[in-house]
Amino acid sequence: MSVWTDSSPSAKPAMQQKMGTPADATPAARPEPSHIADADADDALRRHGITAVQSRSFEYAGYRYTNINDAIAAAKRNPGATT
Numbered sequence: 001m002s003v004w005t006d007s008s009p010s011a012k013p014a015m016q017q018k019m020g021t022p023a024d025a026t027p028a029a030r031p032e033p034s035h036i037a038d039a040d041a042d043d044a045l046r047r048h049g050i051t052a053v054q055s056r057s058f059e060y061a062g063y064r065y066t067n068i069n070d071a072i073a074a075a076k077r078n079p080g081a082t083t
Contacts, residue, residue: 036044045052057064058071061081065071075081 044050055066056068057066058068059065060071060075061078063074065074
């Protein structure tokens with residue numbers, strides 16, 4: 001469970017949302033849902049200024065690494081490991 005520690009006046013609505021909104025809250029007071037349907041994904045990406053990027057990943061012994069040095073270090077620690 002996370003604890004909200006910012007006590008500034010502007011943070012109080014966020015704290016209340018973090019802890020849960022009252023049952024009688026109006027729809028306008030509720031934050032946008034974090035999970036969206038695939039059909040809405042492109043629109044949400046554009047609206048929020050999010051761009052998709054390709055990245056490389058490295059797999060060794062059933063683990064996936066985004067940093068090649070971490071993958072090599074794991075292989076050195078456990079040579080010949082299998083998935």
